[in-house]
Amino acid sequence: MRVVAAMSGGVDSAVAAARMLDAGHEVVGVHLALSQSAATLRESARGCCTIEDAGDARRVADVLGIPFYVWDMAARFSRDVVEDFTREYAAGRTPNPCLRCNEKIKFAALLDKAVALGFDAVATGHYAQIVETADGRRELHRAVDTAKDQSYVLGVLDADQLSRAFFPLGDTEKPRIREEAAERGFFIAKKPDSHDICFIPDGDTRGWLTRRLGEAPGDIVDTSGEVVGHHDGAFAFTVGQRRGLGLSRPASDGRPRYVVEVRPRTNEVVVGTEELLGVNAISGDHARWCGPPPEGVVRVGAQVRAHGEEHAATAWADDGRVEVRLDERIRGVAPGQSVVLYDGTRVIGSATIAASRLEPVTTAPPAD
Incomplete structure (x- = not known):
């Protein structure tokens, strides 16, 4: 098979590409440029898709001896993931951008382009497994490494997308992947995993949303409608949140309060007791x-x-x-x-x- 290996510059996608090559496939490495103003360096383990990451992916491709390309999907990522994320929070909802990225970018835009160029499938470093049934169907299953299992964020893939997807790491635990990377001579064997939201590298989601949506002061109310605090934007709160509420009036019974509802129409955040969650x-x-x-x-x-x-x-x-x-x-x-x-x-x-x-x-x- 002709396979595009999505290479982020991290250890997982590097080993995934190597394993596809070992399996006898014709492999081409592709790094997705998702930021319209990519940073030069990573900020610790936060974020991804920096120029440094692209360079790391290219060097791994050189070690493997496979062709390597950078595909610019920044505009598509901005529209389908970043803008969707912003709209959802503005509407009082709490989105997961990783699911949207897998649905719209890695297994739609990337896969569609790969197929159009004559490739058969896309391989990624996700921790999940594809199991073929007796009648030839491909099923998505949890990874062996339950601590790293990423089947949840792949739950948006349909049967057609799964038929052209490979997850070579699903049968292996993460410590062994790092050992394998070192054995293969990959200099990124000890590179930290990226985490949190890739396009918010400092981890400050509230600040990021405020810069995009602007401050929108409003009231924090209890379930009876009594004002117990104020906020700078209801979009910065999510159901179940306890910290960072800044309530001016404690509960009469002294019990902690949580966000139980976000009301974007009235710009109110409703707090209540844990039982209401x-x-x-x-x-x-x-x-x-x-x-x-x-x-x-x-x-x-x-x-x-x-x-x-x-x-x-x-x-x-x-x-x-x-x-x-x-x-x-x-x-x-x-x-x-x-x-x-x-x-x-x-x-x-x-x-x-x-x-x-x-x-x-x-x-x-x-x-x-």
């Missing part, structure tokens, strides 16, 4: 299926954060919408997050959370 029902839209969509009511594992716990649940789909009923309450489920559904280690699909609520335990899903 507990929900057992989730409604999602923008459903994406990694294979055939579920038929009727099915038992699933539901995960609402990239490295969060999987929760036992029941789910059913209706066109592009998904309903999830959790066996037990979970906390801090915010609109805009994604819920990813699992059947064992297999990823069924995902949906963007539109709403969450607490329903009586007697509430039953519709009959098959």
Whole structure:
């Protein structure tokens, strides 16, 4: 096969490219230029896609003896990921830009361009596994290394995209990947992993949003509507948040308060007690299926954060919408997050959370 290896400049994508080459594929390394004003150097382990990262990827490609190119996708990334992220926060939602990047950039823009140029597939350094079934279908599964598993952020891929995707690291734990990189002579074997949001390298999401959206002073209110504080922009808050609220009036019972709702229309942030965060029902839209969509009511594992716990649940789909009923309450489920559904280690699909609520335990899903 002719394969594009997406090379970020990190150790994972370097080893992924090497393994594809070892497997006998014709491999070309591609670094995605996603920033319209890329920094020269990384800021510790935050961020990515710097000029330094592009240089690191090129040097690994030289060691492997494979062609290497930089593809400029900054405009597409800005439109489909950065602007989407900004709009979602402005609407009082909490998006995950990594899912959107995988959906719109790495397995849409990159894959489409690769196929147009005559390539068969794209390989990345994600920690996840592709399993082929007896009838030839390809399924997305969790990685062996549960601490590094990235199947959650890949839950937006559909069956066609999975048919042209390779994740060579899914069967290996991260310490072994670093050892392998050193054995191959990759100078980046000890390079720190990137984390947080790549286009906010200093980690200050609130400051970044304020610079883009401007200050918008408003009230922080309790569930009775009483003003208990003020803010400079409701967009800087998310459901479940406790720190950084700056409340001017403590709760009468002295208990900590959390953000329980963000109201962009009135520019209010609502705070309440921890108990108000507990929900057992989730409604999602923008459903994406990694294979055939579920038929009727099915038992699933539901995960609402990239490295969060999987929760036992029941789910059913209706066109592009998904309903999830959790066996037990979970906390801090915010609109805009994604819920990813699992059947064992297999990823069924995902949906963007539109709403969450607490329903009586007697509430039953519709009959098959």
